[in-house]
Amino acid sequence: MKRLLNRLLALCGVGVASCIPVAMYGTPHVEFHLKARVVDAEGNPIQGIEVRSNEGEPFDHNTGISDYQGIIDATANYLWPDSQYQVTFYDIDGEYNGGEFENLSLDITDKVKQTKRGDGDWYQGTYKAELGDVTLTLKEQNAEDENSKEENNTNEEK
Numbered sequence: 055m056k057r058l059l060n061r062l063l064a065l066c067g068v069g070v071a072s073c074i075p076v077a078m079y080g081t082p083h084v085e086f087h088l089k090a091r092v093v094d095a096e097g098n099p100i101q102g103i104e105v106r107s108n109e110g111e112p113f114d115h116n117t118g119i120s121d122y123q124g125i126i127d128a129t130a131n132y133l134w135p136d137s138q139y140q141v142t143f144y145d146i147d148g149e150y151n152g153g154e155f156e157n158l159s160l161d162i163t164d165k166v167k168q169t170k171r172g173d174g175d176w177y178q179g180t181y182k183a184e185l186g187d188v189t190l191t192l193k194e195q196n197a198e199d200e201n202s203k204e205e206n207n208t209n210e211e212k
Contacts, residue, residue, distance in 0.1 A: 082176050083131055084178045085130075085180045086129070086131070087127075087128070087183070088183050089125075089182070090105065090185035091124045092120045092187075092188050093188070094152060094153075095191060097189075098124075100120060100151055102120060102147035103126070103145055104144045105118045105126055105141050105143050106141065106144065107141060108138070108141075117129050118130075119146070139161070141162055142158065142159040143160075145190070153194065155192055155193065156192070158188065160185070167181065169182050
């Protein structure tokens with residue numbers, strides 16, 4: 055009886071359904087880990103600096119914000135199986151931790167390494183980048199440097 059039922063279902067096309075490709079919904083993504091130490095021009099750690107990805111997306115659960123030692127140990131699941139990787143560092147607390155710092159964008163493509171392969175579907179694997187020290191410049195320093203250059207040029211003309 056079971057054999058007869060299987061044959062009837064096959065004739066109706068039920069057995070063939072397993073051969074039809076299944077549509078998958080999602081987007082290729084990677085798990086991404088970033089490590090860096092954010093410092094000022096003298097090498098002092100800067101707390102309260104946020105790093106964001108190519109698309110301006112923050113890292114997961116505020117892991118992309120430097121701690122009191124300037125350390126960023128960030129993790130994210132991105133739509134990022136790219137060949138070009140960029141991050142931007144932002145001073146999100148203003149004057150609070152040592153002054154207001156300029157934003158800094160870095161191309162980190164040469165520092166990105168794949169540490170785990172993907173599953174062949176949407177998950178493209180795990181990647182990491184270790185940047186070491188990232189030096190930010192105070193906004194006031196830039197203005198002072200430009201003023202001193204202008205003064206030097208004026209003095210040289212005299």
